[in-house]
Amino acid sequence: MGINRRIFLKGLGMGIAGATSGGLLLPKRLMAGEGAANKEFMGVLVDTTRCVGCRSCEMACAEAHNLPVPDISDTSVFEKKRSTSERQWSVVNRFQTAKGEVFAKKQCMHCNQPGCVSACPVKAMEKRKEGPVTWDTNCMGCRYCMVSCPFDIPQFEHHSFAPKLQKCNLCWERLQKGEKPACVEACPAEALAFGTRRGLIEEANRRIYQNDGKYVPHIYGEHEAGGTGYLYLSAVPFEQIGFRTDLGTTAYPEYTKGFLYSVPVVLLLWPAFLGGISALTKRKEKISSEGGKR
Amino acid sequence: MNNTTTTDEIKSFKDLFIFLRGELKPKGKIVTPFNLISAPVIIFGAVLILYRFIMGLGAVANSSSEYPWGIWIGFIVLVGVAFAGGAYVTAFVVYVLRAEKYHSIVRMAVLNGFLAYVFYAGAILLDLGRWWNIVNPIIGNKLGVNSVLFLVAWHFLLYMIAQFIEISPAFAEWLGLKRIRKFLSSLTLGAVIIGITLSTLHQSGLGALFLMAKWKIHPLWYTEFIPLLFFVSSVFAGLSVVIFIGTISYNYHVFDKDRIDPEYRQSWDDILFDLGKACSIALFVYFFLQVLVLIHGRHWALLNTAMGYWYLTEVMGLVWIPCLLFAWGVKYRNPASIRIAAVLTMIGVIINRINYSIVAYKWYLPLQEKYLPSWMEVVITLAIVFTMIWVFRWIVNRTPILCKPPVWAMEQEREEESKEGLLALSPQLGVTLADGGKLIEQKNKVNTRTLR
Numbered sequence: 111m112g113i114n115r116r117i118f119l120k121g122l123g124m125g126i127a128g129a130t131s132g133g134l135l136l137p138k139r140l141m142a143g144e145g146a147a148n149k150e151f152m153g154v155l156v157d158t159t160r161c162v163g164c165r166s167c168e169m170a171c172a173e174a175h176n177l178p179v180p181d182i183s184d185t186s187v188f189e190k191k192r193s194t195s196e197r198q199w200s201v202v203n204r205f206q207t208a209k210g211e212v213f214a215k216k217q218c219m220h221c222n223q224p225g226c227v228s229a230c231p232v233k234a235m236e237k238r239k240e241g242p243v244t245w246d247t248n249c250m251g252c253r254y255c256m257v258s259c260p261f262d263i264p265q266f267e268h269h270s271f272a273p274k275l276q277k278c279n280l281c282w283e284r285l286q287k288g289e290k291p292a293c294v295e296a297c298p299a300e301a302l303a304f305g306t307r308r309g310l311i312e313e314a315n316r317r318i319y320q321n322d323g324k325y326v327p328h329i330y331g332e333h334e335a336g337g338t339g340y341l342y343l344s345a346v347p348f349e350q351i352g353f354r355t356d357l358g359t360t361a362y363p364e365y366t367k368g369f370l371y372s373v374p375v376v377l378l379l380w381p382a383f384l385g386g387i388s389a390l391t392k393r394k395e396k397i398s399s400e401g402g403k404r
Numbered sequence: 405m406n407n408t409t410t411t412d413e414i415k416s417f418k419d420l421f422i423f424l425r426g427e428l429k430p431k432g433k434i435v436t437p438f439n440l441i442s443a444p445v446i447i448f449g450a451v452l453i454l455y456r457f458i459m460g461l462g463a464v465a466n467s468s469s470e471y472p473w474g475i476w477i478g479f480i481v482l483v484g485v486a487f488a489g490g491a492y493v494t495a496f497v498v499y500v501l502r503a504e505k506y507h508s509i510v511r512m513a514v515l516n517g518f519l520a521y522v523f524y525a526g527a528i529l530l531d532l533g534r535w536w537n538i539v540n541p542i543i544g545n546k547l548g549v550n551s552v553l554f555l556v557a558w559h560f561l562l563y564m565i566a567q568f569i570e571i572s573p574a575f576a577e578w579l580g581l582k583r584i585r586k587f588l589s590s591l592t593l594g595a596v597i598i599g600i601t602l603s604t605l606h607q608s609g610l611g612a613l614f615l616m617a618k619w620k621i622h623p624l625w626y627t628e629f630i631p632l633l634f635f636v637s638s639v640f641a642g643l644s645v646v647i648f649i650g651t652i653s654y655n656y657h658v659f660d661k662d663r664i665d666p667e668y669r670q671s672w673d674d675i676l677f678d679l680g681k682a683c684s685i686a687l688f689v690y691f692f693l694q695v696l697v698l699i700h701g702r703h704w705a706l707l708n709t710a711m712g713y714w715y716l717t718e719v720m721g722l723v724w725i726p727c728l729l730f731a732w733g734v735k736y737r738n739p740a741s742i743r744i745a746a747v748l749t750m751i752g753v754i755i756n757r758i759n760y761s762i763v764a765y766k767w768y769l770p771l772q773e774k775y776l777p778s779w780m781e782v783v784i785t786l787a788i789v790f791t792m793i794w795v796f797r798w799i800v801n802r803t804p805i806l807c808k809p810p811v812w813a814m815e816q817e818r819e820e821e822s823k824e825g826l827l828a829l830s831p832q833l834g835v836t837l838a839d840g841g842k843l844i845e846q847k848n849k850v851n852t853r854t855l856r
Contacts, residue, residue, distance in 0.1 A: 193469065225616045231554035232537070233546040248545045251461075251533025253472035254553045258616035265469050266533060268462030273533040354619065362616050366552050369612040369631050373555060373605055380601040384500055388593060391502045395826050 151222065151241035152285065153307040153339035154294055155314055156215055158351060159324065160301035163188070163202055163213035170296030171200045171217075174281060191352060192216075196265040199278040200293055207346040214351045215293070215302075218243060218263045218278035219331060220339030222307075225362030226255035226264060234275075235264075241307065241339045242280035249275055260335050260357050280339065310341050317343060336361025420579070431660050431801045442790035449787020452780050453530065461533050464780045470766060471775035476531040478761030480785055482610055483754050484524025486634070489642025491517025492603035493682075495570060499596040508668035509675060511574055511805045512653065513646050516796065518567040523792040525560045530784065552612045559606035566599035577813045578803035586816055608635040614760055622764035624706055624715040627697045630760075636693060640686040641753040647679050647746040659800050665807035677734050680742040683749065684730035691723050711767055718759065722752025 165182040172179040178197050180187075188204035193216070195201075200217040224243050227235045234249035245264075251273055255264045267273035281291035289295075294304040303310065314329045330342035335357050342348070349355045456464040467474040494513040497503045529535050541547065541557050548554045569591050576585035611634030614621060627633070652658055654672040698704065706712050726745040733741030759765075762775055777785075800806055808814065 195469070228550050229548075229553065229616060231548040231551040231557055232540040233548045246546075247534075248537060248540050249534055250537040250540060251535065252528075252531075252553060253467075253533065254551070254613065256469065256472035257613070257620070260619060262469070266472070268460065268465075268467065268533075270460050270462075270533075271458065273460060357619060362618075363550065365615040365618060365628075366612055368628065369552065369608070369615065370550065370555070376605055377601060380604060381597050384496075384597045384600055388500045388502075388597070391500070392824070392826055395502065396824075399826065 151220075151307045151339055152280070152304065153220065153241055153310050153341060154280070154291065155303040155305070155310040155341045155343070157301050157303070157317070157343045158212050158214050159343065159345045160299050161202070161213040161215065162299050162301075163204055163211075164298060165202050166296040166298060167215060167293035167302065168198065168200055168202060170292040171278070172198070174284070174292035175199060175279075177276075194218075194263055194265055194277070196267045196274075196276040199276060203352055205351045207350045209345050212344070212346060212351050214342070214344075214353075216352070217293075217340070218280070219261050219335075220278075220280055221335055221362070222337040222339070223361035223363050225258035225260060225335075225365075228363035228366065229254040229258035238282055240280075240282065240285050242282040242285065243277075243339075244279045244282050245275045245277060247274075251275075258362060260354070260362060307337075307339060307341070314341055314343055333359040335359070336364070423579070427802055438793075442794070445783060446787045446790050446794070449784045449790075452784050453787075456530065456780075456784070457535075461531070464778065464784070465531075466775055466778045466781065467531075468775065470769065470773060471762065473531070473761050474775055475758075475762070475777045475781055475785055476527055478758050479754070480524050480527040480788060481531075482757035482761060483641075484520050484527070485607065485610060486638045486641040486753050486757065487645045487750070488517040488520035488524070489603065489607060489638035490646040491520075491567060491570075491642065492600045493639055493642050494646065495596045496600050499593055500600070505671065506675060506678075508665070508671050508806075509646060509650055509679075511571065512649060512800075513642070514567060514570045515574070515799060515805055516645065516649055517642075518564070518571050519792050519796055519799075521560060521564045521567060523788055523795075525564070527788055552609055552615070556606050556609040556613070559602045559609065563599055563602040563606065566595040566602065569595035570599065573813070574803045574805060574809075577809045580810075582812060582816065585813060586820070589817065590820070603638070604635060607638040608632060610634055611760075614765075617765065620766050621760065622706075622711050622715075622767045623701060623703045624698070624711060625759055625764040627701060629693065629697055633690065633693060633697075636686060636690045637753055637756065640683045640690065640749055643679050643683045643686070644746040644749040644753075647676065647683070647742065648750065650676065650679075651743055651746075653800070653806055659797065659806065663801055663805075663807050668806060668808070673739070676739055676742055677737065680730045680745065681734045683745070684727055684734065687723055687727035687730065687749065691719065691727060694719050694723065711764065714759075714763070718752060718755055722748055722755060726752065 165180065165187075168180050169182050171177070177199065180198065188202075191203050192198075192201045200215060202213050202215050205212045205214065220241055220243050222237075224235070224237055227233075227237050227243060229235070230249075231252065231254070232248050232250060234246045235243060235255055236246065237243050251266070253264075253266055255275070256262070256266065263277050265276045267276065281289070281293075284291060290304045294302040303313065305313070311329060311332055314332075318325045318327055318329075325343050325345055326347055328344075328348065330344070330348050330353055331338035331340055336359065342353070344351055347355075452464060461467065465474055465476065467476075490513040494506060494510045498506050498510040529538060532538055537545075539545075541554050542561065569588065573585050573589045573592070576582075576588055608631035611630040611632075614626075614630055615628070618626060650672055654664065654669050707716060726748040729741050729745035729748065733739070733745060766774070804810065804813075809817075
């Protein structure tokens with residue numbers, strides 16, 4: 111019998127379909143924010159030893175992004191540990207530690223390789239070349255970014271007809287105009303410093319070395335979750351001021367990389383394998399039916 | 405003969421109209437306990453769905469910033485898709501391995517799979533906050549090609565099409581469209597092969613969604629092998645559902661009597677044990693993988709905690725025990741044991757998927773901060789499941805799903821197959837399907853005849 115034209119075309123068609131859909135997922139396009147090392151991402155260094163808990167940053171943030179402006183004279187908010195919300199991109203929390211009260215600002219960490227960006231099926235989440243992770247309105251509202259964020263930052267307007275995803279965007283619109291993020295500009299205690307991530311790490315290390323014993327010798331965000339745009343210095347161990355210290359140093363997109371690599375392989379090999387089995391069983395039947403004829 | 409759906413081929417739109425009008429009439433008893441319960445739930449659920457789309461997600465669902473995904477994803481989508489796994493497994497056995505014996509269940513499994521994707525994967529729309537943007541990953545309003553969810557979304561769409569092609573000859577037979585049926589059934593094998601490939605990837609892909617929730621999922625459940633575990637569990641989840649639906653269809657009179665073929669009915673008693681055997685093996689493989697993962701993870705100290713007991717309940721009580729029950733039922737030809745095992749397996753899969761999305765997800769939160777579905781979420785969930793069952797019943801009562809195709813369709817099939825020198829894959833008249841040896845013999849005769 112041999113291969114007739116129809117079978118050949120069928121096989122060819124399947125091969126092409128497999129090859130093209132595999133091409134969509136070529137490994138080199140897999141990494142979110144690839145080549146992070148040779149780009150100068152901007153970031154913010156938060157020195158929690160300097161923060162006085164005035165919440166000026168919260169107010170500046172709300173004003174810069176048309177969010178409800180909080181009453182910063184109200185200190186009762188410190189009684190409970192707060193998370194960012196769909197109405198607040200940045201919150202300051204108070205912690206009682208061995209070295210007294212410590213205030214720490216919480217907002218998007220702007221990871222070098224963000225989990226949320228690699229999670230987004232429509233690239234509504236994007237890592238900009240300046241460093242910010244931003245959200246766009248082509249979002250479907252699947253909230254996979256919220257599942258994938260190690261810091262639980264993205265917040266969704268659950269009660270809106272056309273909900274938006276709210277999170278700090280490192281004042282991307284201001285960055286493009288050459289301005290600093292609003293919170294950094296508003297900080298009266300110089301607890302926040304804006305600059306290139308590389309420069310900020312140098313500055314943080316300088317502070318650790320020059321103030322013997324003042325800081326714990328660790329920059330939170332230098333390696334956490336593959337490195338983040340926000341960097342923190344602290345006088346007390348970071349778990350005492352509300353940070354997860356068990357995140358590891360692996361960038362989050364790495365966790366799904368293995369699975370995604372296997373996709374083109376399965377797409378190509380599975381149909382070929384199944385087609386082979388099908389051809390074999392058909393051949394067996396054919397032989398037995400020809401045998402029956404004789 | 406009860407297997408002719410239409411006496412004549414439909415020649416004009418008028419014929420079609422008259423035919424459809426007749427078919428739209430309800431068949432069977434209208435007042436049944438199931439209908440009395442499900443009808444109000446469906447109507448009420450529809451109202452709530454409308455309310456959800458007008459007032460936003462938060463008005464109906466309890467999903468929050470701590471728990472972005474509630475039971476609509478955790479139960480409807482994850483469990484619904486796992487339960488649809490029977491479609492690709494039986495399609496593989498019947499169309500790729502050409503195991504004639506299981507022809508009586510393949511359409512039922514594929515129809516169940518197709519409807520599961522339409523309704524349960526379709527329920528994603530409910531959960532999407534900005535649902536009108538659902539077309540974005542497809543029309544290319546920016547493609548997140550490095551997203552697992554992008555892959556899953558595309559595979560859902562493509563697999564739905566593949567499954568529709570697989571089941572479409574049944575609709576063509578119902579409408580008496582001979583030439584269209586011929587064309588559609590020529591696509592089956594291709595659709596099945598592509599369908600199995602897509603299923604492999606998105607069944608595991610649903611598990612891969614949780615890979616980035618590394619610190620949020622309890623270490624006993626989190627492993628880099630979640631995708632593999634999801635894939636293997638979809639095999640026995642799907643087959644257990646086939647056992648469940650088959651038992652209800654063939655052993656209880658829920659469908660129109662004319663729509664159940666007596667020979668299919670007879671062959672079912674035998675098929676049940678084969679399905680049980682397959683389930684037992686798949687469950688064993690899964691159990692073995694779980695043990696390997698546990699040993700590699702070195703988390704056994706956690707077994708002696710509340711979450712550890714819960715984990716053991718799942719893995720021992722709802723994987724290992726049904727595995728043994730299936731094996732026991734097969735060995736001693738005990739159908740009750742197989743059925744109980746199937747139900748236990750289904751419960752196990754439901755609990756497993758709920759664990760990943762809700763229970764083991766942020767297990768560290770205090771109880772009052774944990775997610776519990778609102779009553780509205782539950783009603784909508786039930787409404788979707790009931791609607792799917794109604795549609796399933798409607799189709800089974802009209803098209804050849806649990807009965808043989810009309811005579812003309814079987815002849816068409818035989819003709820096509822013998823052209824390639826093959827034994828006909830469609831069931832034949834007067835052949836007891838359970839009697840495998842006799843069948844081959846008869847088939848050979850038939851083929852010989854047609855070849856001359």
